[in-house]
Amino acid sequence: MDAASHAPDKLSLFDGLSPAEQEQFRRTGKKRQYKKGDTIYLHGDKAKYFFIVTHGAIRLHRETPEGKEVTLHIAIVGDTMGDHELFESKSNYQASATASEPSQLYEFPLGWMRDQLREHPTLALNMLAYLSRNGRTSDRDKEHLFTLKTPQRVGCFLMQLCALHQFNPARFTLPYSKSTIASKLGMEPESFSRALSKLKEIGVSITGNNVSISDMHRLDSFVCGSCSLSQDCETCEKLHSHT
């Protein structure tokens, strides 16, 4: 997957737009580079820009008054940032955004983006499909929080990684730090670490950042045996279609 395939005209949000329209987005959007750890914006900042991730991964997170940090989402290629702020009059960013690895974003003025959505029905429909899909994964995550134990949540996350990035389950590298993953899964780093050691018992070995899933079938039944989606889980389908 090369850089070109992530140019805005290839992102799903721009699917079906005419070349002229796509050119308009290419002209208005500013490409921004961020280093690992860079802050794109802070929770509470006045929302000025809408972003599309073209490379890397951006962590969206908040901090409670008591100092606990919560990772709401990790935005990867094709994901947007600022969608929650697009349609709110009083629009402050609802979370902070930090690059969790070197990343590239397309940046559009928020008001301009609103106008484009009004003027280009196709864009609006793409955005609808995108948000609707977000809702589904959000529901899935909620179910997992309610019903799965930490080793199962970690196991599902590893499967999602393989499905989303087309990693080879037999040998791949974690794209973010373990504490970032722990936070996104709603657990402490210690619990994450212990969950990993439990996963070793079913053939998932992790040394450093290198993961190897020896028996995907075993992991699948360990995780998905407790999930209501097992039948039509998108992650599972992608994994099986690649083998």
Add this chain to the structure above:
Amino acid sequence: MDAASHAPDKLSLFDGLSPAEQEQFRRTGKKRQYKKGDTIYLHGDKAKYFFIVTHGAIRLHRETPEGKEVTLHIAIVGDTMGDHELFESKSNYQASATASEPSQLYEFPLGWMRDQLREHPTLALNMLAYLSRNGRTSDRDKEHLFTLKTPQRVGCFLMQLCALHQFNPARFTLPYSKSTIASKLGMEPESFSRALSKLKEIGVSITGNNVSISDMHRLDSFVCGSCSLSQDCETCEKLHSHT
């Protein structure tokens, strides 16, 4: 708030549509009545209809293979059902829908609704705003699951009830059963019950289904003191604007 104010032409989804367009929705939409406990559809059913709630409350829930039931959402007046299925080719309902009180829905064929969204940009934009707002409350709920203890989650839920339904905090009635609320908050009925007794210590008394919040300020600081949104929480703003 009378029945007429919930006719589809007054729902936010139809805001800004021309009278002629609204008439079209009124003609195609079928009004459906459901009794408490009625099933509207089941998880896995082929998705045929899109719904808008005009009265009552519908519980969206799933069951894991191990028999645990998870409540993903309680849809109330103005909420939609089927939005997650609208843009998916293989569209089975992602959850079951059950009336948790006598309810009324507007029912539209799913494919027809898709077409309407394509043909009426205003409708699509309303839907975008609706989904975007859903995303925000979903983020809030996720943060709460990660950081709040059960009594705080229950406290926030009571505040949300007052804000959403314009209840008088000094005296109102729970609109759903306690176990339904517990499930939506991701806890067992026992934990919910114990959370309530802890809330009594800060002036929230519940006898049967009757709730009385004697000191909203005290509840507010108990709950929102641990929440990153305290500054611009929609629920809090609504509550304060009513006093």
Add this chain to the structure above:
DNA sequence: CGGTCCCTTGATAAACATCAAATGCAGTGG
């Protein structure tokens, strides 16, 4: 009056967080 359902209360257990310390690893400067 007896039954069912929902909720509450108490006792116990499991899962996870927290606290504390050790280990490992990467980058820095000698």
Add this chain to the structure above:
DNA sequence: CCACTGCATTTGATGTTTATCAAGGGACCG
């Protein structure tokens, strides 16, 4: 190249929260 420092992760010991199990109370309904 090697010690040194800082940070991330692991591991162990302990505490808290919540789930689970079991029993009892109260309202509604036949």
